[in-house]
Amino acid sequence: MDLAAIVALNVVNGAASLFLLCLGLAIIFGMMRIINLAHGEFVMLGAYAAVIAANAGINIWISMLVVAPLVVGLFGLVVERCLVRFLYGRLVDSMLATWGLSLLIIGLTTTIFGNTMQGVPTPLGGFAIGNYRTSWYTLFLLAVALGMMAIVYAVLRYTRFGLIARAVMQNPDMAAVLGVNPAHIYMATFSLGAAVTGLAGGVLAPVSGITPVMGSAYVAKAFITVVGGGAAIISGTLSASGLFGFINQLGAYFTTPVYGEVILFLSAIVLIRILPQGISGRFFKGTV
Amino acid sequence: MTKIPPLLETRNLTMRFGGVLANDGVNFSLGEMELRCLIGPNGAGKSTFFKMLTGQLTPSEGTIRFRDHPIDGHPSHEIARLGIGIKTQIPNVFNGLSVRENIWLAAQRKTTRNAARQIVDEVLERIMLKDLAGAIVGQLSHGQRQWVEIGTVLAAEPELILLDEPAAGMTDEETERTAEIIHEINKTRALIVVEHDMEFIKMIAKTVTVFHQGRIMLEDNVEAVLADSRVRDVYLGKKVAA
Amino acid sequence: MSDTVKLSAQIAAVLVACIVVAVMPLYADLFQLMQFTLFASMAVLALSLGFIWGFGGILCFGQTAFFGLGAYAYAVAAINYGDSTPAILCAVIVPALFALALGYFVFYGRISDVYLGVITLTVTLILFNVFNSTAGDEYTIGTARLGGFNGMPAVPTFNMPFDPTAILYPEDSWYVTGGALIAIYVGLRLLLRSRFGRVAIAVRENETRAALLGYDPRVVKLWVFVLGGAIAGMGGALYVNWGAFVGPTIFALSLSAEIIIWICIGGLGTLIGPIVGCFLIQYLVSQIGSQQSFNSNLVLGAILIVFVLLLPQGLVPTLRNLVAAGWYRVSERRRETGHGQSRQMTAGQPVGAE
Ligand SMILES: Nc1ncnc2c1ncn2[C@@H]1O[C@H](COP(=O)(O)OP(=O)(O)OP(=O)(O)O)[C@@H](O)[C@H]1O
Ligand SMILES: [Mg+2]
Numbered sequence: 001m002d003l004a005a006i007v008a009l010n011v012v013n014g015a016a017s018l019f020l021l022c023l024g025l026a027i028i029f030g031m032m033r034i035i036n037l038a039h040g041e042f043v044m045l046g047a048y049a050a051v052i053a054a055n056a057g058i059n060i061w062i063s064m065l066v067v068a069p070l071v072v073g074l075f076g077l078v079v080e081r082c083l084v085r086f087l088y089g090r091l092v093d094s095m096l097a098t099w100g101l102s103l104l105i106i107g108l109t110t111t112i113f114g115n116t117m118q119g120v121p122t123p124l125g126g127f128a129i130g131n132y133r134t135s136w137y138t139l140f141l142l143a144v145a146l147g148m149m150a151i152v153y154a155v156l157r158y159t160r161f162g163l164i165a166r167a168v169m170q171n172p173d174m175a176a177v178l179g180v181n182p183a184h185i186y187m188a189t190f191s192l193g194a195a196v197t198g199l200a201g202g203v204l205a206p207v208s209g210i211t212p213v214m215g216s217a218y219v220a221k222a223f224i225t226v227v228g229g230g231a232a233i234i235s236g237t238l239s240a241s242g243l244f245g246f247i248n249q250l251g252a253y254f255t256t257p258v259y260g261e262v263i264l265f266l267s268a269i270v271l272i273r274i275l276p277q278g279i280s281g282r283f284f285k286g287t288v
Numbered sequence: 289m290t291k292i293p294p295l296l297e298t299r300n301l302t303m304r305f306g307g308v309l310a311n312d313g314v315n316f317s318l319g320e321m322e323l324r325c326l327i328g329p330n331g332a333g334k335s336t337f338f339k340m341l342t343g344q345l346t347p348s349e350g351t352i353r354f355r356d357h358p359i360d361g362h363p364s365h366e367i368a369r370l371g372i373g374i375k376t377q378i379p380n381v382f383n384g385l386s387v388r389e390n391i392w393l394a395a396q397r398k399t400t401r402n403a404a405r406q407i408v409d410e411v412l413e414r415i416m417l418k419d420l421a422g423a424i425v426g427q428l429s430h431g432q433r434q435w436v437e438i439g440t441v442l443a444a445e446p447e448l449i450l451l452d453e454p455a456a457g458m459t460d461e462e463t464e465r466t467a468e469i470i471h472e473i474n475k476t477r478a479l480i481v482v483e484h485d486m487e488f489i490k491m492i493a494k495t496v497t498v499f500h501q502g503r504i505m506l507e508d509n510v511e512a513v514l515a516d517s518r519v520r521d522v523y524l525g526k527k528v529a530a
Numbered sequence: 531m532s533d534t535v536k537l538s539a540q541i542a543a544v545l546v547a548c549i550v551v552a553v554m555p556l557y558a559d560l561f562q563l564m565q566f567t568l569f570a571s572m573a574v575l576a577l578s579l580g581f582i583w584g585f586g587g588i589l590c591f592g593q594t595a596f597f598g599l600g601a602y603a604y605a606v607a608a609i610n611y612g613d614s615t616p617a618i619l620c621a622v623i624v625p626a627l628f629a630l631a632l633g634y635f636v637f638y639g640r641i642s643d644v645y646l647g648v649i650t651l652t653v654t655l656i657l658f659n660v661f662n663s664t665a666g667d668e669y670t671i672g673t674a675r676l677g678g679f680n681g682m683p684a685v686p687t688f689n690m691p692f693d694p695t696a697i698l699y700p701e702d703s704w705y706v707t708g709g710a711l712i713a714i715y716v717g718l719r720l721l722l723r724s725r726f727g728r729v730a731i732a733v734r735e736n737e738t739r740a741a742l743l744g745y746d747p748r749v750v751k752l753w754v755f756v757l758g759g760a761i762a763g764m765g766g767a768l769y770v771n772w773g774a775f776v777g778p779t780i781f782a783l784s785l786s787a788e789i790i791i792w793i794c795i796g797g798l799g800t801l802i803g804p805i806v807g808c809f810l811i812q813y814l815v816s817q818i819g820s821q822q823s824f825n826s827n828l829v830l831g832a833i834l835i836v837f838v839l840l841l842p843q844g845l846v847p848t849l850r851n852l853v854a855a856g857w858y859r860v861s862e863r864r865r866e867t868g869h870g871q872s873r874q875m876t877a878g879q880p881v882g883a884e
Binding site: 035083086087091092093095096097099100101102103104105106107108110111216220223224227256258259261262265266268269272273274276 | 641649787826827829
């Protein structure tokens with residue numbers, strides 16, 4: 001019974017982290033049809049921002065939940081203006097350029113901060129379920145994931161920006177009809193996606209190794225989850241991260257963590273083959 | 289007396305795009321060596337019909353038989369090998385390759401090297417692009433690209449040829465030339481031609497099928513169709529009445 | 531440029547390459563020769579992706595999967611047989627079969643570009659994870675231990691065909707590697723002139739039209755992909771021959787990225803481009819590596835961005851167009867003086883309007 005509870009907690013936690021990791025990429029992919037291969041590096045920058053801020057004496061919660069998204073959001077703005085805006089509608093080129101960007105960021109970070117960095121301890125203690133110990137932080141991650149989901153949903157559903165963004169998502173020409181400049185929407189969307197990614201990096205910092213190449217561990221997972229989820233940002237990412245997180249954790253539980261990943265990747269390939277439009281393209285048409 | 293089966297026959301052919309019924313229960317039949325014109329206002333479903341015939345779309349419902357062979361939902365290349373060739377509405381050619389290469393690709397699939405070369409020369413002559421044989425197709429005009437595409441269709445020597453708006457973007461002279469070629473082809477092959485240009489239709493047509501809102505509204509000889517008031521209402525009013 | 535000019539340029543390039551390969555050992559010291567051997571084996575990998583991407587329209591983000599499988603297949607077979615001859619064969623066949631299975635799965639599912647990229651990338655990650663966790667003794671094939679993250683050291687290098695006692699010297703290895711590169715280039719050139727090659731290009735140009743003419747794009751792409759896998763596997767064998775070692779980092783994402791950079795820089799849609807890009811970038815990276823002041827990721831990333839934004843065609847096509855435009859201008863001027871009439875319009879001819 002305790003074991004079941006702990007496995008369930010792990011599964012939920014796996015899905016929640018995956019969701020957090022993917023949400024920013026999904027926003028950018030879903031609304032702009034750009035695949036940001038520097039996504040992993042955005043996560044890494046979020047983690048660095050949080051760790052550096054925390055080590056500089058800023059409250060750890062503020063570092064994770066405010067500094068990280070702010071820094072990466074601003075960075076995303078710069079990237080959109082200097083790079084991505086030249087590549088709209090050129091999917092393959094945008095992948096190549098953002099892949100270049102990812103290398104550039106890794107190189108810069110290595111040059112400035114070296115190959116490793118002192119992380120921050122995991123805040124909040126642990127608690128026990130029967131004989132098994134786990135940390136409150138796991139539950140915190142879950143709460144952040146739920147919170148983010150609520151916020152993004154509310155923004156897309158109830159704000160003017162959300163309305164316009166959804167219109168642009170359906171049809172780029174709509175924006176002109178609504179009297180807004182699509183360039184502004186794209187700019188805002190990209191930096192929003194970056195900020196969300198930065199937040200993910202921030203809250204994952206205490207539970208990850210902080211290195212310049214930490215992003216490459218995330219990018220592929222996020223990439224396939226988003227593609228597997230399809231174009232709908234919330235329902236797609238949620239269903240795909242739920243499914244993949246579940247498969248990953250169960251696989252890891254019954255075999256080894258490495259094979260858990262392998263099983264995750266294999267099932268992702270099969271899913272993409274069966275549903276090229278992603279889960280949401282098949283089952284949740286027209287949702288956000 | 290045994291009846292000759294039709295070359296092409298569709299039963300209850302239906303195509304839905306979400307809520308749009310682009311084709312709605314089309315029962316269409318074409319005899320061997322027949323030349324049929326297909327007309328209808330924009331959005332009537334003519335191109336969609338062609339796409340189902342050539343395997344670019346899988347029908348939502350209904351069947352297509354080509355010489356008594358079911359082909360609905362089969363991949364395009366299989367249908368092409370059975371002998372259906374199409375010139376699509378938007379020029380659909382190999383833009384990065386030369387005119388000669390485009391034609392050669394169509395000709396070479398089922399013949400020997402020398403026969404293919406001969407076909408290419410003949411077709412180039414026929415579509416009057418001999419001087420531009422080495423030109424890259426992507427750099428030609430819209431009208432010339434149409435000719436290249438017609439050339440590829442001819443070079444493949446199909447049993448049934450579908451032409452979607454062949455005269456669009458052509459000069460009057462070229463239009464006449466197209467009509468000539470169509471008559472020439474029709475001596476040995478069947479054709480279905482979609483066109484909006486009524487003058488052109490008058491030049492070539494025997495039997496005309498009128499599409500309206502995804503259905504066959506009328507099918508008769510060309511004079512009767514052009515005289516029909518319903519056809520004028522949905523489509524021709526502005527052009528013929530003038 | 532006319533076909534004959536192109537053909538003679540290609541033949542000239544092959545002749546020059548043959549001469550360079552032949553005389554290199556006279557001019558380069560052992561270290562340099564080894565380095566060029568490495569570059570050439572990587573260039574085989576570059577060529578494999580340049581072929582399937584540039585001429586088959588298949589953007590594979592995981593070409594290292596085949597390279598790595600070829601390397602491992604070679605290593606396992608070479609250790610077991612003690613002779614490199616069957617091992618090289620394995621290095622080609624194993625990845626080709628793998629490409630056949632993967633390609634069948636992908637191309638027969640009507641999967642578009644991006645998804646193909648995702649799937650191939652994912653496959654590479656799977657292979658990395660799998661080979662990384664083969665540390666135990668239970669992961670032994672015949673007498674070859676896969677060795678997990680430590681990889682497989684001391685793999686027998688190439689020997690004369692069917693004569694395991696006659697191990698090749700570094701000079702011989704250079705001849706073999708450089709020669710293989712040239713042979714594969716020539717083979718691909720011939721293939722592209724054949725019926726199959728021209729159909730493959732047609733499929734890349736316009737899949738729908740190819741299908742409407744009766745060609746099955748799935749089959750064509752599948753064979754292109756399989757051939758690319760086989761060539762990449764050959765590259766893997768050459769790579770192991772260079773270092774006598776293979777480890778799971780051969781599947782690393784960074785190498786996949788690097789191949790794509792080579793091709794973007796050299797020029798997509800050419801066969802020479804990927805080779806040129808590969809040699810240039812590897813030389814650059816080796817220079818950076820010995821200087822220690824620059825980070826190679828930084829330089830590579832910047833180069834890739836610059837090329838995608840400013841020189842999306844890559845070096846070889848850009849140069850070719852410049853030469854063609856120059857040629858055009860010269861011949862135009864000759865005609866001008868000949869006929870005594872001015873032709874203002876042609877001066878503004880866009881570069882690349884060949
Ligand atoms: N891929 C598609 N997705 C959604 N709707 C489509 C698609 N293709 C066609 N339609 C719709 O189906 C209907 C029929 O289109 P179709 O192109 O067959 O008309 P058409 O008769 O060829 O018109 P035109 O004379 O303008 O070429 C139209 O309402 C069109 O908007
Ligand atoms: Mg149409």
